[in-house]
Structures are given as C-alpha cells and as structure tokens.
Amino acid sequence: MHKSALNGMLALACTLAPIANAMAEGDIVKIGFAGPLTGPQAQYGKDIQNGVQLAIDEINVTKPVLDGRQVQFVLDSADDQADPRTGTTVAQRLVDDGVKGVIGHFNSGTSIPASAIYARANIPQITTASNPVFTRQGFATTFRSMTADDQQGAAMGTYIVKGLHAKTVAIIDDRTAYGQGLADQITKAVTASGGKVIDHEFTNDKAVDFRAALTKIKSMQPDVLFFAGADAQSAPLVKQMRSLGMKTTYTSGDMSKSTTFLSVAGDSANGTYASLAGLPTERMPGGAKYISAYQKKFNMEPGTYSPYFYDAALVMMQAMIKAGSSDPVKYLPVLKATNEQTVTTKDFTYDQKGDLKHPVVTIYKVEGGKWVTKDVEEN
Numbered sequence: 001m002h003k004s005a006l007n008g009m010l011a012l013a014c015t016l017a018p019i020a021n022a023m024a025e026g027d028i029v030k031i032g033f034a035g036p037l038t039g040p041q042a043q044y045g046k047d048i049q050n051g052v053q054l055a056i057d058e059i060n061v062t063k064p065v066l067d068g069r070q071v072q073f074v075l076d077s078a079d080d081q082a083d084p085r086t087g088t089t090v091a092q093r094l095v096d097d098g099v100k101g102v103i104g105h106f107n108s109g110t111s112i113p114a115s116a117i118y119a120r121a122n123i124p125q126i127t128t129a130s131n132p133v134f135t136r137q138g139f140a141t142t143f144r145s146m147t148a149d150d151q152q153g154a155a156m157g158t159y160i161v162k163g164l165h166a167k168t169v170a171i172i173d174d175r176t177a178y179g180q181g182l183a184d185q186i187t188k189a190v191t192a193s194g195g196k197v198i199d200h201e202f203t204n205d206k207a208v209d210f211r212a213a214l215t216k217i218k219s220m221q222p223d224v225l226f227f228a229g230a231d232a233q234s235a236p237l238v239k240q241m242r243s244l245g246m247k248t249t250y251t252s253g254d255m256s257k258s259t260t261f262l263s264v265a266g267d268s269a270n271g272t273y274a275s276l277a278g279l280p281t282e283r284m285p286g287g288a289k290y291i292s293a294y295q296k297k298f299n300m301e302p303g304t305y306s307p308y309f310y311d312a313a314l315v316m317m318q319a320m321i322k323a324g325s326s327d328p329v330k331y332l333p334v335l336k337a338t339n340e341q342t343v344t345t346k347d348f349t350y351d352q353k354g355d356l357k358h359p360v361v362t363i364y365k366v367e368g369g370k371w372v373t374k375d376v377e378e379n
Contacts, residue, residue, distance in 0.1 A: 027069050029326045030076045031056060031313060032099030032123075034090050034114065035106040037079035040206075040232040043260055044106055044305060048128075049077060050298050051306030052103050055313035057297070064321050071326070073317060080110045082205070091117040099123065100326040101316045103309055108134060108177035115142050122328050124335055126312035128305055130254070130277065131181035135354040140332065143350060145312040146305075147277030147359040149181040152253065155361035155377045156226075156275035157189020163363070163375060164249060164273070166190075166223035170199040172213055172237070174229030179205070182253045183228040198222055205229060210237045211244065218246050230255040235264035242268040249273070257304055257364055257371060269366045273374070276304065276362050278344055280373050286343035311342040 033052050035045035056073045063070055076097050078090035087110030094102060095117060102118055102125045105111040111129035118125045119139040127134070128146035135142050160166050169190050173183035187197050198220055201213040214237075217225060225241070225248045227234050234256040241250060250272040257274040265272075281287040284307065294302040315338050323331035335350075342348045349357045363375040 027066070027071045029066065029071045029073050029320070030097060030099040031073055031316070032076050032078070032094035032097070032102040032104070034078045034080045034087065034094065034102065034104040034110070036082035037077070039081050041082045041106070041230060043258070044230075044255075044303065045079070047303035047306045048104070048106060048309040049075075050294065051302065051308070051310035052313040054294060054297055054306075055310045055317070058293075059314070059317045059321075064317070066320060066324060066326050068324075080105050080107075080114075082107050082110060084109050084113050087111075087114045088117060090114075095121045095123060100320070100328065101125070103127070103312045103316065105129065106305070108181060112137075112177055115139055118142075122332075124316065124328055124332055126316055128277075128308045128312075129178070131177045133177070133181070141328075143312075143335070143354040144356060145308045145315075145344075145348075146356070147361055148355055149178075149185045151359040152275050152277050152361050153182055153185020154189045156251065156253070156363065157186045157195075158193045159273075159275070159363050159375060160186075160224050160226065160251060161190055161193035161195040164224060164251075166195055166249070168196050168198045168220075168222040169224045169226060170201070170217045170220065170222040170248070171197060171226045171228065172201045172203060172210070172217075173227070174205045174207075174233060175202050176205050176229070178230075178255070179228040183226070186226050186228065203229070203233065205233065207233055208236055210240050214241055214244055214246065217248070218244055222248055224249045224251055227252045227256070229253075231258045231261040231264070235261045235269075238265050238272060239268045251275075254304065259301075259303070262366065262369060262371070267369075270369065272366050274364050274371070276364060278308065278360050278362065279376065280362055280364075281307065283376075284344050285341055285346050290343045307343045311344050311348060314342060315340060315348060 037045040080087040091114035108129040108131035111127045119141045124141045126143040130149045173179035254276040257276045319335035320331045323334045340348045360378045364371045365374045
C-alpha cells in the first residue's frame with residue numbers, strides 16, 4: 001500500500017475512534033427540532049435552535065440514565081423554511097429518523113399540520129406556536145411553552161382601548177395561521193373593551209410594499225393600527241406609515257418585538273408598541289442565568305423566543321428522566337403532569353389541552369430605539 005494512502009487510513013481511524021468510543025458509552029436519544037433555519041425568518045430559527053441545544057448540553061452533563069443505561073441526548077434539526085408544505089415533509093423525516101420528541105415547529109402555520117404527523121406516531125411536540133387551534137385538535141401529544149393568541153390578543157386588545165385610549169382601530173394581517181389567529185383575537189378584545197375595528201386589510205408574509213393598504217387606512221384616520229405578522233413585514237410597514245405622514249399609533253404582536261424590527265425600522269420604531277407572551281427576560285425566574293449561559297456558549301445575546309424553546313426541551317428531557325424511559329408511552333403522562341420552575345416561569349404547568357395554566361403577557365413600547373416594558377398582565 002502506498003505510504004500516503006496508509007497515512008490517510010490511519011488519520012481516518014483516529015478521527016472515528018472518539019466517535020465510536022462516545023457511542024459505546026451509552027445510547028443515543030434523538031430530540032427533533034424543526035424551524036425556519038433559512039429565509040426571512042432564519043433569525044428566529046437559529047436563535048430557538050440554540051436554546052434547544054443549550055438545554056441538551058446542560059442535561060448531557062448530568063449523565064442521564066434511561067432504561068438502566070446512560071444516554072446522550074442529540075439534536076436532530078430540520079429546516080421547515082416557515083412553509084407548511086415543507087413543514088409536513090420534515091416532520092415525517094423526523095419521525096422516520098426515530099426522534100423521541102419534537103421541539104418545534106416555530107410558526108403556527110407549520111406546527112399545526114405537522115402536529116397530525118407527530119400525533120399519529122405518538123411523538124410529543126412542544127412549541128411556542130400561538131394559534132389556539134394547535135392544542136385544540138384533540139391530540140394528546142401537543143403542548144405549548146408560551147401563551148396562546150387568545151390570551152395574548154385579549155391582553156393587547158384591551159390595552160389598546162384602555163391603555164392607549166383608542167376608540168377606532170385598523171388591522172392588517174399576513175394571512176398566516178399566526179397572523180389570522182392573532183388578528184381575530186385582537187378584534188374580539190377591542191370590541192369587548194368598547195373600541196371599534198373600522199378596517200381589516202390583508203397582506204402576505206412575503207410582501208414588502210404596503211402603501212396601498214396604508215393609504216386607505218390613512219383616509220379613515222384610526223387611532224391605532226395593529227399589524228399581525230413577522231418583523232420582516234412589520235418593520236418596512238411602519239417605515240412606510242411614517243413616510244406617508246400617518247400619525248396613527250402603531251401596534252403589533254410578539255414577532256415584531258425583536259432587535260431586527262428596531263434595526264430595520266430605525267427612527268420609525270419609536271413610539272410603537274408590541275405585546276409578547278411571558279415575562280420580560282430580566283424578570284424571568286432564570287432569566288439572568290440563561291442570558292449568561294447563552295452568551296458564553298454562542299457569543300451573542302439570546303433572542304425573544306429561545307428561553308421558551310430551552311424550557312420546552314428541558315421539561316421534555318426531564319419527563320423522560322423521571323419516567324426512566326424515552327418511550328413516549330411511558331414519559332408522556334409525566335410530561336402532562338409537569339410542574340416545574342423553569343427559566344421563563346415559576347409555575348410551568350399544563351392544563352388538559354396542553355396550554356400553560358398561568359399565562360403572562362407583557363406590553364412593550366419603543367423609546368429611544370429600545371424596547372421598554374410598559375405593562376405586565378399575569379393570570
């Protein structure tokens with residue numbers, strides 16, 4: 001054999017040896033993750049993937065034991081591109097990969113159709129997807145680690161009328177499952193609080209020009225405009241509002257509460273409001289510790305959603321450890337009975353549907369280019 005070929009084979013053997021040894025130390029338990037890792041929502045996807053990976057790394061340090069053997073949790077990630085069709089494709093791939101649980105998807109539009117695939121395979125799924133439909137399909141495997149739209153919409157809709165003293169409201173939504181669900185709940189809450197929705201316009205999650213809808217809304221002079229969609233549309237929308245000379249107060253939901261919104265919207269962001277499920281990070285029970293650990297591992301600040309995905313991964317793995325098994329038949333009842341203090345809440349407990357029993361919604365306002373807490377509503 002040629003000397004260079006022999007050296008190559010030896011180098012390969014040295015590379016594979018640690019992997020073989022690691023595999024020999026215990027069984028591998030796959031935790032599935034799905035989210036938008038490419039495309040306009042990739043900033044969300046990477047951040048929440050980081051949160052899940054951080055939880056897995058921390059649990060692995062404890063040398064978890066399932067079925068009498070030491071195991072290692074590993075992350076099996078899939079990019080659903082925030083697209084429902086792609087979401088079902090990657091969901092089936094994760095099932096075929098043998099994952100024991102899934103953290104994700106991120107969007108309601110991908111989480112809801114994917115949930116049927118996981119339910120048929122009896123694989124538990126925990127996500128922040130906020131459309132109420134997600135946990136109301138009758139599946140035993142769907143769980144949420146963040147407040148639902150009906151809870152968030154009720155808080156924000158009430159705040160718009162009573163906190164901002166708005167009498168008339170216009171709404172634009174992006175027609176995704178998330179946008180439609182949140183817009184519907186805002187409409188209900190505004191009306192119930194004594195306000196009036198005078199216009200409801202529609203766009204999509206790829207749009208960049210909103211001037212036609214804004215020109216119509218401007219002629220109606222509403223006190224408040226609410227946008228239900230992601231920051232990729234929210235930021236240019238508010239810039240176009242200001243370029244048209246609109247003085248209407250701009251409000252939005254949790255996907256606008258991001259650093260991306262601030263950087264893209266620039267000065268136009270000042271004076272805008274956004275609702276977000278959960279406590280401000282600095283008021284979370286484990287917020288300071290989480291920020292420190294995230295920064296140390298990834299050399300950046302955590303985004304809005306990663307603490308909730310961290311918690312989701314943590315409670316899923318803890319349920320497996322308490323049950324002594326990664327078999328969903330054995331650990332699913334333990335997951336349903338979760339009662340933990342986590343990073344995001346003092347009482348991480350599920351109701352019969354798989355929603356959190358004690359939702360919290362925070363209202364933020366941009367002041368001086370920064371998000372500032374204005375109100376916290378706890379149930």
